[in-house]
Amino acid sequence: MKEGISENEGETEGNFGNNEEDTEATALRDLRQERYGQESMRWTDEMNRAMQRARSGFGGDGGGATNWGEMGPGFEEEGQFVAPPLALRRSAFCTSWLGRGENSGSSSAVAEAAGSCNEGCDRDAHNKRARVNSCSNDCHYAAVMASGAGNSTPSADRHLGLRDDGDDSITSKSEDLEVRMDLTDDLLHMVFSFLDHVNLCQAAKVCRQWRAASSHEDFWRCLNFENRNISVEQCEFDLVPSAKSFTQSSSCIWVEYRISVKRCGFEKLKELVTILSSLSIPLNRITRRL
Amino acid sequence: MSSSTDSPTLTTETTQLSPQPDTETAKPTKKITLKSSDNQIFEVEESVAMEFATVKSFFEDSPSTDTVPLPNVTAKPLSQVIEFCKEQIKFKANPDEAQKKKYNAEFVTEKSDKDLVDMIPVANYLEIKDLLDVLNQAVADRIENKSVEYVRSFFGIDNDFTAEEEAALRREHAWAYEGVDED
Numbered sequence: 001m002k003e004g005i006s007e008n009e010g011e012t013e014g015n016f017g018n019n020e021e022d023t024e025a026t027a028l029r030d031l032r033q034e035r036y037g038q039e040s041m042r043w044t045d046e047m048n049r050a051m052q053r054a055r056s057g058f059g060g061d062g063g064g065a066t067n068w069g070e071m072g073p074g075f076e077e078e079g080q081f082v083a084p085p086l087a088l089r090r091s092a093f094c095t096s097w098l099g100r101g102e103n104s105g106s107s108s109a110v111a112e113a114a115g116s117c118n119e120g121c122d123r124d125a126h127n128k129r130a131r132v133n134s135c136s137n138d139c140h141y142a143a144v145m146a147s148g149a150g151n152s153t154p155s156a157d158r159h160l161g162l163r164d165d166g167d168d169s170i171t172s173k174s175e176d177l178e179v180r181m182d183l184t185d186d187l188l189h190m191v192f193s194f195l196d197h198v199n200l201c202q203a204a205k206v207c208r209q210w211r212a213a214s215s216h217e218d219f220w221r222c223l224n225f226e227n228r229n230i231s232v233e234q235c236e237f238d239l240v241p242s243a244k245s246f247t248q249s250s251s252c253i254w255v256e257y258r259i260s261v262k263r264c265g266f267e268k269l270k271e272l273v274t275i276l277s278s279l280s281i282p283l284n285r286i287t288r289r290l
Numbered sequence: 291m292s293s294s295t296d297s298p299t300l301t302t303e304t305t306q307l308s309p310q311p312d313t314e315t316a317k318p319t320k321k322i323t324l325k326s327s328d329n330q331i332f333e334v335e336e337s338v339a340m341e342f343a344t345v346k347s348f349f350e351d352s353p354s355t356d357t358v359p360l361p362n363v364t365a366k367p368l369s370q371v372i373e374f375c376k377e378q379i380k381f382k383a384n385p386d387e388a389q390k391k392k393y394n395a396e397f398v399t400e401k402s403d404k405d406l407v408d409m410i411p412v413a414n415y416l417e418i419k420d421l422l423d424v425l426n427q428a429v430a431d432r433i434e435n436k437s438v439e440y441v442r443s444f445f446g447i448d449n450d451f452t453a454e455e456e457a458a459l460r461r462e463h464a465w466a467y468e469g470v471d472e473d
Contacts, residue, residue, distance in 0.1 A: 183410060199434050
């Protein structure tokens with residue numbers, strides 16, 4: 001199993017050696033290091049960053065993942081990264097994941113993989129922004145006076161006339177006997193933050209709003225398959241041919257991250273599971289924290 | 291359950307809630323009037339009102355006001371929120387974590403599903419973080435490991451997925467199906 005992962009690292013590296021991206025991805029770890037200080041988790045940070053950019057390559061049809069050869073220039077453009085010591089990272093990779101010392105391919109593979117998805121990343125970045133905006137629109141109580149505050153002072157209006165007419169989800173007179181209880185996206189987000197992944201997946205099936213809310217990236221930075229019995233049969237293999245081609249190398253870690261890291265989390269879980277299953281990584285031992 | 295707006299019964303709640311300087315601070319405190327979107331008047335101790343960050347900042351900005359309109363808060367959840375905050379003030383004055391936990395747990399368990407969910411936007415709007423956490427946890431607990439149908443009925447949500455989308459979700463989440471109660 002583990003050997004299988006590492007054996008082809010050399011190839012991967014050869015194919016994708018690209019120091020710039022490598023260092024960029026590397027740099028990402030440091031930013032969050034304080035927060036996730038455990039040695040064994042270090043690599044996850046890097047992965048996370050790489051994933052953040054790369055993830056959308058898997059989006060929808062998974063087509064973005066096929067462009068391994070076309071490393072985009074996007075990473076250079078974002079030149080906000082610095083280069084921390086690679087050796088340290090790599091050793092963290094080795095010990096926590098593969099248990100071997102020669103993992104030199106892993107980090108670069110990760111970075112490269114990330115790099116190959118630059119295009120997708122840009123898109124992702126846009127989506128993200130749009131998402132934030134729409135969220136604040138939904139949840140923000142614009143200064144529209146509701147009917148009940150008629151006798152308030154002007155300043156009262158200013159401060160507390162917060163109901164946005166476009167937002168039908170807060171307590172309102174439209175509430176009828178049918179017990180309709182809607183929460184805005186940010187409120188749902190708060191409730192969901194108390195749910196585990198299984199329940200988030202359940203929640204995703206409730207309705208579109210919930211699907212969107214439950215797939216928020218915040219909830220999918222950590223994957224825990226502990227005590228889950230995941231089989232290949234539960235996955236579909238038609239998704240990510242390119243990802244499969246990656247699975248023979250240590251970059252599987254990357255693939256995993258690419259999948260798990262972002263808000264598309266649950267939609268991509270099956271890809272993740274597929275990949276990991278084909279790698280025979282014991283799924284019940286996978287716990288992620290980014 | 292049909293809590294809503296304009297229900298005359300709420301007036302009685304108002305009167306229950308407002309006049310009771312008994313249990314709290316000894317000194318007579320200033321009263322603050324809160325007005326819900328359905329025009330219910332709530333007179334609360336200033337200390338209680340100051341638990342509402344939104345109201346507090348309102349007063350900081352315009353100290354001369356005596357009535358605070360809360361145009362997106364209806365009377366019922368507001369009365370419950372006030373009830374909660376009164377208790378929290380007691381715990382503040384007299385810290386007892388165990389008691390507080392117990393109270394918080396009881397506070398949510400005795401509420402209906404709808405009451406809980408209705409209070410969330412109110413707590414959020416009034417910026418009562420403790421209550422918001424308690425409520426969110428409680429709602430999450432109530433829908434945890436429940437079937438999708440149950441959750442939909444809990445929230446009164448209509449299924450707006452197409453059959454295709456549902457099937458896709460079902461496939462994607464196959465791994466998560468184990469151990470889910472069917473209600």
